[in-house]
Ligand SMILES: Cc1ncc(C[n+]2csc(CCOP(=O)(O)OP(=O)(O)O)c2C)c(N)n1
């Protein structure tokens with residue numbers, strides 16, 4: 001990882017696959033890319049085997065387009081739908097055992113700090129609601145209590161999608177699923193509230209209806225984790241298959257859920273707020289000078 005690692009030795013470039021060369025020449029490594037130009041440059045994630053029209057797949061694509069320094073990022077995932085795409089991307093990916101992502105990320109973050117004390121190396125966990133709030137619950141919470149400096153992104157499709165429709169702690173109360181036909185008996189776990197209580201310095205709840213806002217919070221979460229402590233994004237990423245949402249209605253569904261129970265929430269500590277104000281002011285000044 002790092003720009004040097006991505007750049008081939010002189011003379012070697014002509015022997016590399018075209019996809020790789022395009023990534024070096026037209027990809028987002030080492031540059032600022034604006035998420036609204038997705039599709040107009042070589043993306044970190046282009047092909048994946050997730051279901052057609054899956055909103056989680058779209059979110060993962062946006063996630064890669066939003067990383068502040070993709071060349072210095074390692075992504076950790078686990079069993080679940082998202083890893084089908086995460087493992088196809090041009091950013092190093094580690095497959096943590098189901099439930100263990102935040103323990104793996106804790107060790108990795110510490111190791112990177114020892115190996116590269118003067119460089120920023122970003123670790124981001126992207127995993128499902130089952131992986132983070134059910135089976136990985138203790139690993140997730142304890143990484144937050146320990147104030148581990150990495151970002152956790154929960155792609156919440158409110159079901160165990162990858163294994164065919166079991167109920168998750170994040171499924172809404174009353175919902176009937178293929179493998180939970182009696183209906184869920186209790187409310188969704190209040191994940192963002194737990195994150196705040198456990199010490200996350202930046203916490204967001206979001207339905208990805210506004211791509212620029214998604215990009216902004218992902219960048220903020222990674223930067224805040226780099227300097228201050230654990231950060232958490234709870235994103236609604238619907239499952240077309242288990243919730244029978246026709247592909248052409250995924251955005252409509254996301255907008256409806258946004259109104260109902262995924263209204264945008266952004267929490268940050270005072271020191272994180274001051275930090276963003278400072279860097280965003282500098283960014284504006286730099287843009288005005290151009
Ligand atoms: C320790 C362990 N327990 C169970 C499984 C089986 N398993 C694989 S994916 C999955 C559920 C995935 O649900 P979620 O984390 O919500 O992600 P989604 O597929 O819905 O995106 C389960 C139970 C496993 N791989 N490892």
Ligand code: SF4
Nearest residue numbers: 051054081161239240
């Ligand atoms: S099962 Fe659901 S969440 Fe998984 S890839 Fe298919 S639509 Fe997406």
